[in-house]
Amino acid sequence: MQNFPPIILASKSPRRQELLRLMNFNFRIVLKEVDESYPENLKPEEIAVFIAQKKAAAFDEIVDDEIVITADTIVSIDDQILGKPETPEHAIAMLQLLSGRKHQVITGVCLLYKHQQNTFFDVSEVLFRPLLDEEIRYYVENFNPMDKAGSYGIQEWIGLIGIQRIEGSYTNVVGLPTEKLYQQLLAISNEV
Template sequence: MNHKIILASKSPRRQELLRLMDLEFRIVLKDVDESYPDNLTPEEVAVYIATKKAEAFDEAITDEIVLTADTIVCIDDLILGKPENADHAIEMLRLLSGRMHRVITGVCLLYKHQYHSFYDVSEVYFGKLSDEEISSYVNKYQPFDKAGSYGIQERIGLIGIERINGSYTNVVGLPTEKLYRALEKL
């Protein structure tokens, strides 16, 4: 793949995944309002926000691929965004403890004013977490930049996640398998 890629994300996890894929990219950030209409399904929300992020680049970029993504955590159709503070993070992790939730990442590739969007869904099964495990994790890792208040690659994921149905990299924040195939088609 010889296309130049702009990654519109400050996520160190997404940056690392692209590096591991041997893709060359540069990072360009733009502030985007991440609100969405209330009538969308969780899958539509992830794609809507990813596309909204790409739209911020449409007039300025012509010969590069702009890659945007948005990851959400969903339990019983309740979307868990990024926590507002430590108490909110603890509340989210208690909700996820002992249950299955879905991680949905919407991806948008903008190339020559054409939008190519897709999403991936992974089912994540958490074992029962104690209040001490949850509090310790939140205090040490401060997961305030992560949907659902956790990173699968961090301690809480290592000790708490019993199994995943679907893509591991999707849970990290970018479904690399689907991304690679989509880039091949451009």
Template sequence: MGVFPQLILASKSPRRQDLLKLMDIDFRVVLKEVDESYPEGLTPAEIALHIATKKAEAFDEDITDEVVLTADTIVAIDGLILGKPENAEHAVEMLQRLSGKMHEVYTGVCLLHKGQYNKFYDRSEVFFRKLTDEEIRSYVAEYQPFDKAGSYGIQQRIGLIGIERINGSYTNVVGLPTEKVYQQLKKLGM
């Protein structure tokens, strides 16, 4: 990948940063506080895209030739959106809800370049085996997954011992659908 235009990753997620590094993409991290609320009635994909776009809009007047990459990942199960847990008990409740079932992970991505918003999303189906309460509680106590939608990291213990299979992109579940991001960045000359 080339150096120009410069890529700005607008995410504090170490997982997204690691994925871009693994792709050999040069970037710098710039953070802005953004309200992550969304209107009622949106589908999970629309929610992820709405929040990713709001994150990009925060940079609209600050950039020139750079590309700003923003993303938002959400978990959906049985018509419910599972965001980041508020506390340990909320995290336990979320994981109990996911236990033994299939849920969907959506990551919305927005690439802002020269006033143009290139928006796309990915969807993966994740199948958890039935987890014991002890497995869930010890995971939450040890890993404190309070910065993760659905209260888990696929690359952490609960993901490694609990996920039976995935239909779709693994990196999407981590938090950035790298194959789609790569294709879109290529179109921008990176």
């Protein structure tokens, strides 16, 4: 197994933390509040990378010999960006929009190491079968869609009963494209 420099995961997402644990990485979690606004003219993949870069920039002056991993995941359908819902009603409306349709999940990742940012993104296409309103309401009332882009977690009940097909990386939909991340970490550690 490759020896990597020490890793900081700058994310409160339990899903990203679990993915890094499953990859057998030793890491610590450091959180910083960052404004996640972005210019209106960006494409979905540019938005995800832009926000990941903003998150990494918050660490530039305080971290040097550790790799900081930041990420942002967005859901896009019909050129509309679905972030985290603001209310349960907003979550229901998002899931109704996704029902029976294909959408894109885009995760932008930034790796900060020795004051250099290395960015990449991944796109997965996800197809929900037509969902019943009762199913959507059950999910919103019994699970926690409020901290998830697009109002759903693929690994939760709604994903298990509703997703017909994924084209691309499953872990990208969870919130971190692990295969691409591993390749980028290898490239950085080979330069050390």
